Amino acid sequence: xxVTADDVRRIARLARLAEPEDRIDTLVGELNGILKxxxxxxxxxxxxxxxxxxxxxxxxxxxxxxxxxxxIRDKVLANAPKSDEGFFVVPKSVE
Amino acid sequence: xSDLLKLSLDxxxxxxxxxxVSATELAQEAFAACQAAQPALNAFTAFDEExxxxxxxxxxxxxxxxEGGLLEGVPLAIKDLFAxxxxxxxxxxxxxxxxxxxYESTVTSxxxxxxAVFVAKTSMDEFAMGSSNETSNTGPVxxxxxxxxxxxxxxxxxxxxxxxxxxxxxxxxxxxxxDTGGSIRQPxxxxxxxxxxxxxxxxxxxxxxxxxxSLDHPGPFAKTVKDSALLLxxxxxxxxxxxxxxxxxxxxxxxxxxxxxxxxxxxxxKEYRVDGMPAEIDxxxxxxxxxLKAAGCEIVxxxxxxxxxxxxxxxxxxxxxxSSNLARYDGMRYGNRVEGKDLVDTYEKTRAAGFxxxxxxxxxxxxxxxxxxxxxxxxxxxxxxxxxxxQDFHDAFDKVDAILTPAAPSAAxxxxxxxDDPIAMYLNDVFTVTANLAGVPAMSVPAGLDxxxxxxxxxxxxxxxxxxxxxxxxxxxxxxxxxxxxxxKWW
Numbered sequence: 001x002x003v004t005a006d007d008v009r010r011i012a013r014l015a016r017l018a019e020p021e022d023r024i025d026t027l028v029g030e031l032n033g034i035l036k037x038x039x040x041x042x043x044x045x046x047x048x049x050x051x052x053x054x055x056x057x058x059x060x061x062x063x064x065x066x067x068x069x070x071x072i073r074d075k076v077l078a079n080a081p082k083s084d085e086g087f088f089v090v091p092k093s094v095e
Numbered sequence: 096x097s098d099l100l101k102l103s104l105d106x107x108x109x110x111x112x113x114x115x116v117s118a119t120e121l122a123q124e125a126f127a128a129c130q131a132a133q134p135a136l137n138a139f140t141a142f143d144e145e146x147x148x149x150x151x152x153x154x155x156x157x158x159x160x161x162e163g164g165l166l167e168g169v170p171l172a173i174k175d176l177f178a179x180x181x182x183x184x185x186x187x188x189x190x191x192x193x194x195x196x197x198y199e200s201t202v203t204s205x206x207x208x209x210x211a212v213f214v215a216k217t218s219m220d221e222f223a224m225g226s227s228n229e230t231s232n233t234g235p236v237x238x239x240x241x242x243x244x245x246x247x248x249x250x251x252x253x254x255x256x257x258x259x260x261x262x263x264x265x266x267x268x269x270x271x272x273x274d275t276g277g278s279i280r281q282p283x284x285x286x287x288x289x290x291x292x293x294x295x296x297x298x299x300x301x302x303x304x305x306x307x308x309s310l311d312h313p314g315p316f317a318k319t320v321k322d323s324a325l326l327l328x329x330x331x332x333x334x335x336x337x338x339x340x341x342x343x344x345x346x347x348x349x350x351x352x353x354x355x356x357x358x359x360x361x362x363x364x365k366e367y368r369v370d371g372m373p374a375e376i377d378x379x380x381x382x383x384x385x386x387l388k389a390a391g392c393e394i395v396x397x398x399x400x401x402x403x404x405x406x407x408x409x410x411x412x413x414x415x416x417x418s419s420n421l422a423r424y425d426g427m428r429y430g431n432r433v434e435g436k437d438l439v440d441t442y443e444k445t446r447a448a449g450f451x452x453x454x455x456x457x458x459x460x461x462x463x464x465x466x467x468x469x470x471x472x473x474x475x476x477x478x479x480x481x482x483x484x485x486q487d488f489h490d491a492f493d494k495v496d497a498i499l500t501p502a503a504p505s506a507a508x509x510x511x512x513x514x515d516d517p518i519a520m521y522l523n524d525v526f527t528v529t530a531n532l533a534g535v536p537a538m539s540v541p542a543g544l545d546x547x548x549x550x551x552x553x554x555x556x557x558x559x560x561x562x563x564x565x566x567x568x569x570x571x572x573x574x575x576x577x578x579x580x581x582x583x584k585w586w
Contacts, residue, residue: 001472003463015418015462016425017455018443030456030517031463037518038407038473044480051478052485054309055295055534056559058342063335075197079429090427093438 001039002032100128101581104169104268104322111158111168118158118168118212122151125170125214128266135586136264138236138257140175141183141216150212157210166329167210172261172270175216176223177203177313178302182213186304187231188221190430190449200302201334202271202313209329214267217257221451222421223278223306226523228256229514230453238286238507239264239582242547249507249549252282252523255316259286262316263582269326270316275306276409277503277527279314280539284502284552287541287580288316289323289569294559295534296341297327299334307416308339310409310531320540320570324348327562343560351563352570357391359568362495366402367526369504375545376501383499383542383553386575387568395495399487404480405529406521411464411477412532417454418461424449456517485533492558497568500526502539502552526554536562540569541578550580 003011008027012019019027073086082089099107099116110116126147133139147170154168178184178196185191199207207213220230227250228236238251239260251260255272259282262270272279274292283290292312300311315326328348334340363384368377388394426432426445433448435441450458464473491498504525513520530537536559539552553572557565 001469007463008459011459011463011466013443014466015458016422016439016442016446017450017458018440018447019455020447027456027459031459034410034456034460034517035463038410040407041404041411041476041480044401044404044476044483046476046479046483049479049482051475052481052532053478054339055485056341061335061338061342072197076428078197079194081426081430081432088428091434091438091441 001035003028003035097124099124100265103319104317104325105319107268108166108169112163114158118151118154119148121168122147122170122212122214125267129215129261132264132266132586136237136239136260137234138217138260139215140185140187140218140233140257143182143213146182147212147214150207154210154212164208164210165325166206168212169210169269170212170214170267171206172215172217172258172267173203173213174255174258174271174273175219176273176304177271179203179213179216182216184216184304185232186222187219187233188449188451188454189232190424190446192232192431194429198302201299201336202303202330205332206329215261217261217270219257220254221454222304222417223254223273223275224417224453224457225253226277226281226520227510227513228253229510230451232451235510236260237510239586240286240507240549241585242549245547248510250285250510252285252507254278255282258316259283259288259290262286262288262318264586265581268318269322271330272314272316273303274312274314274531275310275413276531277524279316280527280537280552280554281503281523283316283539284550285507287550287578287582288318289320289538289540290314290316291323291327291538292530292536293327293331293562294341294536296339297331299337299340301334301336305420307413308420309416310413312531320566320573321349321352323538324352324566346563348562348566351566354567355391356387356567356571359392359497359564360395360495361387361392361568362395362397362491362498364397364399364402364491364498364500366399367500369525372504376504376551379543379551379553380501383572386572387499390571390575397491397495397498399491399529401480401483401487402529405484405532406525408477408480408484409524409528409532410460410521411473412481414457414461415465415474416461418458418465421454421458481532484529488533488535496557497564498556500554500556502526502554506545506547506549506551530556535559536565538565538569540572542572542576543578544580
């Protein structure tokens with residue numbers, strides 16, 4: 001499978017990356033090079049094979065449903081690009 | 096600089112416990128050596144002298160009371176992927192520039208609990224995506240090693256290039272790295288250091304900036320196999336904050352170092368003899384085989400038939416997981432924001448300005464392979480191929496106790512010589528990536544020099560949870576190789 005310039009623009013949008021127009025052709029070339037190389041995987045017989053989830057099987061640990069952390073509002077906000085009165089400040093998202 | 100920094104971690108630890116040297120003195124020396132080397136090697140991204148000296152003084156106080164931990168007073172460097180409280184942690188990316196964690200990663204917490212002293216953060220490929228340390232936002236790290244009669248600047252490998260360079264140049268006694276496709280073992284091979292990743296889940300990923308969660312393995316760089324075993328043991332252990340952290344007890348890895356390897360079966364996989372591999376890599380591999388044979392091991396030819404599919408599978412799984420993990424960098428809660436005309440525009444501008452080209456390329460690949468209609472063809476198929484690769488290892492470990500391979504397909508190469516061709520760069524991980532996909536322990540041990548005087552490493556791979564055999568075999572190689580070479584100081 002290969003991608004076109006329009007595919008790259010669509011992928012960039014899905015990935016929330018503002019790709020400038022003059023980068024699109026380069027990306028088409030690079031992405032197609034990588035996708036073509038990846039196509040080798042079609043040679044592998046994966047009929048009836050389970051997708052790998054973990055190398056060492058152990059039951060997922062359960063813990064009590066209780067609060068173990070919190071009360072650290074200032075720490076959580078410490079690296080915010082913008083905050084005000086204990087809140088993150090973000091661009092308006094509802095018209 | 097005195098010769099103290101040339102000692103191994105184990106040796107300096109004995110001197111600290113014997114009060115022949117104080118932690119404060121040692122920290123001052125290591126800190127000064129790192130600073131002095133920085134203009135030439137560019138290995139570091141952040142220092143915090145106050146923190147370093149405070150930790151060293153606390154170590155001295157504990158040593159004076161006879162309470163010192165396993166690593167008491169030993170200066171370590173930390174890859175910029177690990178959150179260190181109050182110290183810039185940016186994953187060598189502009190999007191996180193200036194980020195100061197208000198928490199500590201589990202792995203570094205464990206190292207500090209064992210008494211280690213923070214000396215510096217080390218540079219890396221941006222978000223650990225690279226094999227040459229050239230995608231760091233602070234520029235490439237320079238390998239302390241140079242080829243004979245050449246002044247060309249070489250890569251220390253990547254992504255953990257700064258950590259590898261810092262240990263190779265004797266600026267500290269060990270360093271942390273992370274290995275997602277070979278990011279500890281390939282730089283270790285390029286710098287004549289020991290690099291290890293344990294079984295997936297041995298070391299917690301909590302507080303480590305995520306790249307590809309099912310492949311990320313924190314681990315150490317060290318000067319000797321024993322040091323690497325001490326460091327991996329200190330870094331390992333169950334962490335309730337990481338659901339993939341193994342509940343198993345951590346054995347005394349260092350106790351395996353020096354044990355006899357007599358009677359062990361060592362597998363030599365034919366698929367690791369790749370086209371165009373320099374003869375010197377083959378030679379060093381043959382030497383390793385001969386050494387282990389002489390030490391009483393039985394050499395067994397084995398096959399890992401799906402080896403050639405490991406890298407392409409990796410380049411689906413890793414970008415897919417990365418595209419999900421890196422979705423969090425949207426300029427809202429942390430990191431840098433570029434204001435746009437609306438919310439989506441702000442996201443897009445923030446991410447385009449904050450991520451470098453390699454990171455953007457991988458996010459795009461990951462987004463594509465996970466997008467509607469392609470998930471089964473790419474991601475699901477790659478995860479099935481991964482099961483095949485794990486099965487290859489299971490079949491091999493029915494017959495052998497450990498596998499011996501070269502660690503990297505070449506010695507360190509010149510900076511800038513591979514940066515235009517993504518696939519040529521990806522091929523650096525051809526020997527290491529299988530162990531990430533399968534989650535099995537693997538290490539690189541310095542084994543010799545090529546004809547231009549550059550270090551080459553051998554890789555030892557063992558069964559999941561059997562790091563002890565890996566350290567045993569690694570130490571036998573170290574013993575026979577009598578490596579002992581150091582980069583000649585020019586920095």
